[in-house]
Amino acid sequence: MTVALASSLPRPGADDAVRWGVVAASVAGILALPTVAVVAVAASADGSAWRHLVSTVLGEYVWHSVLLALGVGTGTLVIGTTTAWLTTVCAFPGWRALSWLLLLPLALPAYIVAYTYTGVLDYPGPVQTALRDLFGWGPGDYWFPNIRSLPGAILVLTLCLYPYVYLLSRAAFVSRSASAIEVGRSLGLGPMAVFARIGLPLARPAVVTGVALVLMETLADYGTVKYFGVTTFTTGIFRTWFGMGDRAAAAQLATALLGLVLLLVLLERWSRRQRQFDDAGAAAAGTPYPLRGWRALAAAGWCALPLLLGFLVPALQLAWWCIDTFGEQWRRGFPELMGNSILAAGITAAIAVFLALLLGYGQRLRPVPTVRGAVRVAASGYAVPGTVIAVGVIIPLAWLDNSIDGLARELFGVSTGLLLSGTLVAVIFAYLVRFMSVGIQTMEAGLAAISTGVDDCARALGCAPKAVLGRVLLPLLRPSLLTAGLLVFVDVMKELPATLILRPFDFNTLAVRAYELAEDEQLAAAAPAALAIVIVGLVPVFLLARGITRERRHA
Amino acid sequence: MKTKSVLLALALLATATPCLADGEVNVYTSRKEALILPLFDRFTELSGIEVRILSANAGALISRLESEGRNSPADVLLTVDAGNLHRAREAGVLRTTTSAALESAIPTTYRDPEGYWFGLSQRARVIFRSTERVGADAIDSYADLADPTIKGSLCIRSSSNIYNQSLVASMIASDGEEATETWARGVVANMARPPQGGDTDQLRAVAAGACDLAVANTYYYGRLLGSDSEDDRAVGEQVAIVWPDQSGRGAHVNVSGAGITTHSPNPDNALALLEFLAGEEAQAWYAEMNHEFPVREGVAPTSVLASWGPFDADDINLSELGKHNAAAVRLMDRAGWR
Numbered sequence: 001m002t003v004a005l006a007s008s009l010p011r012p013g014a015d016d017a018v019r020w021g022v023v024a025a026s027v028a029g030i031l032a033l034p035t036v037a038v039v040a041v042a043a044s045a046d047g048s049a050w051r052h053l054v055s056t057v058l059g060e061y062v063w064h065s066v067l068l069a070l071g072v073g074t075g076t077l078v079i080g081t082t083t084a085w086l087t088t089v090c091a092f093p094g095w096r097a098l099s100w101l102l103l104l105p106l107a108l109p110a111y112i113v114a115y116t117y118t119g120v121l122d123y124p125g126p127v128q129t130a131l132r133d134l135f136g137w138g139p140g141d142y143w144f145p146n147i148r149s150l151p152g153a154i155l156v157l158t159l160c161l162y163p164y165v166y167l168l169s170r171a172a173f174v175s176r177s178a179s180a181i182e183v184g185r186s187l188g189l190g191p192m193a194v195f196a197r198i199g200l201p202l203a204r205p206a207v208v209t210g211v212a213l214v215l216m217e218t219l220a221d222y223g224t225v226k227y228f229g230v231t232t233f234t235t236g237i238f239r240t241w242f243g244m245g246d247r248a249a250a251a252q253l254a255t256a257l258l259g260l261v262l263l264l265v266l267l268e269r270w271s272r273r274q275r276q277f278d279d280a281g282a283a284a285a286g287t288p289y290p291l292r293g294w295r296a297l298a299a300a301g302w303c304a305l306p307l308l309l310g311f312l313v314p315a316l317q318l319a320w321w322c323i324d325t326f327g328e329q330w331r332r333g334f335p336e337l338m339g340n341s342i343l344a345a346g347i348t349a350a351i352a353v354f355l356a357l358l359l360g361y362g363q364r365l366r367p368v369p370t371v372r373g374a375v376r377v378a379a380s381g382y383a384v385p386g387t388v389i390a391v392g393v394i395i396p397l398a399w400l401d402n403s404i405d406g407l408a409r410e411l412f413g414v415s416t417g418l419l420l421s422g423t424l425v426a427v428i429f430a431y432l433v434r435f436m437s438v439g440i441q442t443m444e445a446g447l448a449a450i451s452t453g454v455d456d457c458a459r460a461l462g463c464a465p466k467a468v469l470g471r472v473l474l475p476l477l478r479p480s481l482l483t484a485g486l487l488v489f490v491d492v493m494k495e496l497p498a499t500l501i502l503r504p505f506d507f508n509t510l511a512v513r514a515y516e517l518a519e520d521e522q523l524a525a526a527a528p529a530a531l532a533i534v535i536v537g538l539v540p541v542f543l544l545a546r547g548i549t550r551e552r553r554h555a
Numbered sequence: 556m557k558t559k560s561v562l563l564a565l566a567l568l569a570t571a572t573p574c575l576a577d578g579e580v581n582v583y584t585s586r587k588e589a590l591i592l593p594l595f596d597r598f599t600e601l602s603g604i605e606v607r608i609l610s611a612n613a614g615a616l617i618s619r620l621e622s623e624g625r626n627s628p629a630d631v632l633l634t635v636d637a638g639n640l641h642r643a644r645e646a647g648v649l650r651t652t653t654s655a656a657l658e659s660a661i662p663t664t665y666r667d668p669e670g671y672w673f674g675l676s677q678r679a680r681v682i683f684r685s686t687e688r689v690g691a692d693a694i695d696s697y698a699d700l701a702d703p704t705i706k707g708s709l710c711i712r713s714s715s716n717i718y719n720q721s722l723v724a725s726m727i728a729s730d731g732e733e734a735t736e737t738w739a740r741g742v743v744a745n746m747a748r749p750p751q752g753g754d755t756d757q758l759r760a761v762a763a764g765a766c767d768l769a770v771a772n773t774y775y776y777g778r779l780l781g782s783d784s785e786d787d788r789a790v791g792e793q794v795a796i797v798w799p800d801q802s803g804r805g806a807h808v809n810v811s812g813a814g815i816t817t818h819s820p821n822p823d824n825a826l827a828l829l830e831f832l833a834g835e836e837a838q839a840w841y842a843e844m845n846h847e848f849p850v851r852e853g854v855a856p857t858s859v860l861a862s863w864g865p866f867d868a869d870d871i872n873l874s875e876l877g878k879h880n881a882a883a884v885r886l887m888d889r890a891g892w893r
Contacts, residue, residue, distance in 0.1 A: 056888040118752075123763040124786075138764070148751045229713060229751030231893055239715040241614060244884045245642050324784075391618060398622035405626055418626045422609075422619075501615040505581060505607040505628070508588075516587050516610065519753075524784075 016465045017365040024362025027355055028374035034392025034433050035258065035380060041395070042255040045248030053240065053249060061236040061253070065219060065260070068153060068232060072218045075158030077211050080165025081203075083303045085195045088173045089181060091288040092296040098303045099170075100545030103163050105310035107537030109494035110160040111223025112514065112530045115523050116314040117156060118227070119321075121147040148228040156228075157218055159310035164217075165210035167483070167544070168445065172203035191289045205272045205448065209441050212268040216261060216382045216437065222497060223515075233257040234385045247391070254388045258380065265376055272448075315534060321527035329528035333508075338532060341509040344424065344499075345492035348431040352488040353481055355432070356439030360447050361469050364455070375440065382437035386430070386497035393430045393502060397421045423504050430498040435491045439484040446480025447473070479547065486540035493537050510536070579605050580824040583620065584633040585613040586811060590845055591633070597840075598831045604824045613639040613717075620648040625818045630825035633675075633813040636717045638724065640672040640812050641877020649814040654826060660833040660851045665810050667874050674810030675832050676847040679868065680722050681806050682797040683769045683776065685761050694768065696800045697726065697807070701741025709742065710757040710766040713750040714887035718772060718809065723887060724879035725807050728871055732882060739890035750893050755779065762793040769794070772809075777846025777859050798866040805867035809876070810850065 086092070087099035121127055121144075128144055131137065146152065180202060184194040200207065222234040233253060241250035291299050359375050381389055401418045408416045420426055450473065458468045474481075496511045503512070510533045517526035584591060588610055595606040609616075613634040620627055620643075632643055643649050644667065651670040658666075665674030682694060694700075700709060712719060726735045747766035754771035758779060761769045779791035798806050813832065815825045831837055838849035842857045849856075 052885055052888070056885075122759075123765050124759055124790075146748070149749075227752070229749050229893065235715065239884075244881055245614070245645075246881075247618065387612075387615065390615070394619060394622040398624065402624055402626060415626070418623060418628070421623055421626075422628065497615075500611040501619060503609070505609050512610075517589075519587075 020358075020362040020465055021366030021368070021371050024359045024366070024371055025374040027358060028378035031355075031378040031381065031433050031436055032374075033396050034389050034430070035377070035384065037392045037395040038251050038384070038388055039255050039258070041248055041391075042251035045246075045252055049240070049244065049246045049249035050252050053236075053253070057231065057236060058253075060231055061233050064150060064225075064230055065232045065257075067150060068157070068225070068230070069215050069218050071151070071154035072157045072161060073211055073215050075154060076162040076165045076214045077207070079158065079162040079306050080210060081169045081200060081207055082195075083162075083306065084166045084170035084173055085191075085199055086299050086303055088170055089194070089199070089289055090191050090291050090299060092291040092299040094300050094304070095288075096549075098300070098307070100542075100548050101307050101311075102166055102303065103541045103544055103548075104307060104538070105160055106163040106167075106490060107534045107541050108160055108311065108314055109223070109496075109511070109530075109533065110157055110221060111227060111496070111518075112318070112533070113160055113310070113314045114153075114156050114224045114227045115518055115526070115530070116317040117147050117152070119523060120313065120317055150228075150230050153225055153228045153230050156224055157221060159306060161214045161217055162306060162310070164213045164487075165207060168206040168210035168213075168442075169203050170548075171445075171479075171483075172206035173199055185289075191291075206445055208268050208271045209445055212264055213382075213438065213441060215264055219257060219261060219264075220382065220385050222385050222387070233260075237385060237388060241387075250388070251391075254384060258384060261380060261382075261384075262376075265380065269376075315531070318527045318531045318534070321524040322531055325525045326528045329525065334528070334532065337508055337510050337513055337529065338536060340507060341493055341511070341533070341536060344427060344431070344509065345489045347424075348428050348435070348492045349485040349489040351428070352432055352436060352439040353443075353485045355436065356443040356484055357469075357477070357481070359440055360443040361465075361473070363444075364447055364452070365465055379437035379440045381433040382435065384434070386434060386495060386499075387501065389430050389434050390498040390501040393426055393433065393498070394421065397426055397429070422502075424507070427499060427502045427504075427507075430502055431488075431492050431495060434495065434498060435488045438487045438491060442480055442484040442487060443477070446477050446484075450476050482547065483544065486544055489540050490537050493533055578603055578824070579607060580630045580821050580828050581628050582606060582608045582631045582633055582828070583616045583629045583816075584608055584610050584631075585616060585635060585639070586610070586633055593844070594832065594837055594840060597836070598828060601831070602824075602827055604827060606828070614642070617643050617646050617648055620816060621646055623818075627816060627818050628820065629816045630819040630821045631813050631828060632816055633811070635811040636721055636809055637674070637812070637873035637876045638717050638721045638880045640667070640810075640814060641874055642880070643814065644671040644874075645877070648817055650817045650819070650822075652815050652826060652829070654830060656830045657833055662850065662852070664870055664872050665850045666812070667814070668872065672812050672814035673829060673833065674812040674850050674873065675829075676811045676838075676841040676845070677808050677850055677868075678772045678774050678810075678847050679798075679806045679808045679866065680718055680770065680772050682799050683758055683761060683771055683794045684797055685764075685767045686793055686795045688764075688767050691795070694797060696803065697722075698738065698800075700745065700768070700770070701738045703741070703744070705745050705768060707745065707747055708767040709745040710747055710760045710769040711742065711750060712753060712757060712770075714884065714892040716753075718754070719770075719887070719892075720880055720883045721809055721876045722770075722807050723883040724876040725869060725871055727879040727882055727886070728875045729804055729869075732886060735883075736886050736890055739887055739892055743891050758794055759790050762790040773848075773863070774846040780859055781846065796863055798864075800869070801867050804871075805869040808868040810873060811847070 083102050087095050087102065119125055131142070180198050181194055184198045189197065220234065222238065225232050226235050233256070237250045237253045240246055240253055359378060363371050363375050397420045401421050404419060405416045408414055454472060455468055458472045463471065494511060496515050499509055499512055510529045514526045514529035514533065517529070588608070595608065599605055616632060616634070620629060620632065632649065634640060649671045653670055657673050661673050665677065666672065682700070684694065714720065723735060723739065726738065754775040757769035757771050758775060760766050776791060776794070776796060779787045782788055800806065813829055815822055815829070819825050833851060835851065835854055838851045838854045841847045842849055842854065842860055846859055848860060
């Protein structure tokens with residue numbers, strides 16, 4: 001409200017605000033192009049394939065997707081918030097190390113964790129073999145849970161995705177709740193009571209954002225559910241498109257999925273609208289609750305569990321496989337693969353942060369429905385499977401290329417060929433569409449934590465919006481910028497389907513190599529590339545971790 | 556503004572990339588790099604033509620070819636399964652090719668009647684049994700997979716997989732849709748577990764005792780037998796191959812194959828590559844490296860392939876598989892084959 005009022009006042013920069021709004025809206029429009037292309041293809045379809053889907057498999061897709069989302073949402077919510085709370089507010093053996101170790105699963109792509117757990121827990125794997133040897137069981141003598149199932153997929157995705165909730169709720173606990181927590185403590189509340197009655201409600205916007213990110217990742221996941229044989233929307237889209245060769249029906253499924261995501265986004269907005277969280281007082285971290293005896297043990301065990309299952313077990317399995325296959329794989333051009341992965345992820349992260357800032361600030365200056373709506377649309381790519389985005393990118397880019405080429409041929413008699421399709425530009429465009437949401441959400445959370453009063457002061461002192469952004473907000477937003485960039489970077493490192501379809505000739509990444517070998521059922525040979533993704537993915541995680549340790553030192 | 560210059564630099568880089576030199580051939584392939592790179596290197600060595608590749612899922616490559624249209628840099632589409640090759644033909648991304656060398660090397664069943672695509676290696680999709688728990692003559696046809704007596708003992712992968720789609724398409728071509736749907740329902744009823752994993756996983760499951768019978772392509776079995784890993788070889792020894800329908804239509808055989816793209820900028824080089832791949836050296840390589848059967852007659856089989864004995868193959872023209880693909884997928888949906 002204050003911003004809208006401020007920008008209607010006749011003061012330097014009011015026109016600027018309009019201009020920011022226009023820029024934000026056009027960026028959002030370009031990013032929405034692929035999604036629009038997919039919806040347009042869906043609208044052009046005739047209904048016969050759709051009727052077949054509805055009468056046979058659609059119900060199962062919806063049901064499984066919803067169960068998966070509920071399971072992973074609940075799991076990440078519980079693990080993410082409780083571990084974040086314990087490591088920020090309580091002191092127990094190992095809490096300092098755990099506070100950043102808990103981020104490690106962020107470096108592991110879910111599909112790779114799925115491969116490793118299959119290796120560990122399947123019938124021929126070490127666990128079941130040991131059980132059979134130990135008890136003399138034969139096949140069929142005992143019951144053992146099947147990891148390649150819906151519960152298995154929920155487990156794997158929860159272990160891989162909880163760091164999103166952990167990271168965002170942790171930031172909220174650290175920056176917002178310190179004084180409130182002190183009050184709670186002085187009134188004699190125990191750590192869990194403060195968590196339930198003060199910490200969680202105060203951190204709700206951040207927690208909801210984290211869970212929303214998790215749910216979008218879950219709905220867009222293809223690798224894990226495909227490998228586990230769980231039929232969801234994404235596997236249905238692939239199957240309809242590549243199995244039935246029906247791109248239009250696949251686009252219709254994608255549109256239905258998009259609807260589901262839109263619902264999610266609206267829910268998140270609505271939840272955040274419920275309360276305004278401008279933080280008036282400075283954050284001063286209090287002294288942590290010391291935990292002793294069984295409480296300390298339980299807290300340490302609870303926080304170590306997701307680290308063990310989400311990182312150590314899969315990483316050790318990968319390392320074990322690597323022993324046999326590393327030498328040969330290294331000779332097959334590893335440094336180049338790493339370079340390509342880092343290049344693509346680095347460029348994308350830089351552009352994504354820049355654009356997220358543009359969109360976030362544009363929305364802050366002009367919080368009108370059109371700008372807000374445009375930003376939501378720009379962020380919607382996150383839940384669309386990479387393959388669908390790739391098609392959405394191919395259609396408009398190829399059209400543009402062919403139009404320019406046609407024009408050049410007609411006017412000058414020369415062919416310009418394909419200017420954008422099949423280049424790194426197309427790949428990065430797809431990444432931006434897919435992962436912009438990560439940047440936007442982080443940036444919005446960061447901006448929301450800065451009172452709009454700050455802008456008003458600067459503006460009243462005669463700063464133009466650009467100066468407000470550069471001189472006032474940017475320095476305050478540095479942690480958010482870093483977080484946004486790193487999250488995008490790691491996501492791009494792991495991205496697979498869009499890279500596969502759009503990449504230029506002879507442009508291979510680590511994810512592509514790992515996938516090709518795993519798809520070919522050579523899990524051990526895929527391990528070195530997978531482990532390399534994990535190691536490169538660890539770099540930003542360590543940077544994030546350093547942020548956490550430093551913020552503690554300041555506190 | 557740095558971003559702008561980065562974008563500009565990228566755009567310039569992009570315009571430089573698609574400039575095609577004379578001595579090139581650009582291949583879109585869904586085959587794994589490890590399986591084709593050595594062959595391409597050899598081709599470059601012999602011809603001086605450089606091969607550039609882009610590997611991805613077959614459906615995605617066809618889509619990309621469609622969108623790129625006349626500006627596509629691709630010369631050759633190389634993929635597995637006649638179903639995919641037929642789909643590429645239907646999408647209009649392949650051109651017809653006439654080549655005496657290709658036509659004499661490749662039998663008519665393994666290539667498109669009008670020369671849109673050519674099979675380059677063959678594999679059979681057959682039944683495997685546990686040597687321990689299933690007798691050698693307990694099962695001898697695809698029809699037996701739907702027999703209620705083997706309830707709960709069959710492992711087979713998902714119906715999303717093109718190999719299963721083509722197997723079912725071949726049954727539609729031979730027995731009609733209705734009979735095939737009844738068969739598919741029988742197969743689903745006999746499954747030991749919901750479909751999951753790839754073909755090797757099904758063979759591993761038989762060896763591990765999770766099921767008694769599996770359906771897989773022959774080269775996966777060959778790979779296990781020829782593996783460096785002792786565990787893999789042990790799996791291979793616990794399963795035995797069953798050649799189905801030897802007194803009837805024969806085992807279902809499919810190919811990997813390639814065609815020249817409609818808008819190929821280097822069609823002569825593309826043809827040279829195809830002829831090389833159908834030549835004796837490359838054909839022997841397929842058998843040696845990936846345990847696939849050569850399409851060319853007179854190429855000596857490797858010892859592993861020879862150990863499986865001779866078999867009769869279904870002699871349906873493979874382009875039929877593509878025609879029945881959509882019907883096969885819908886049929887499996889209706890039968891509850893996940």
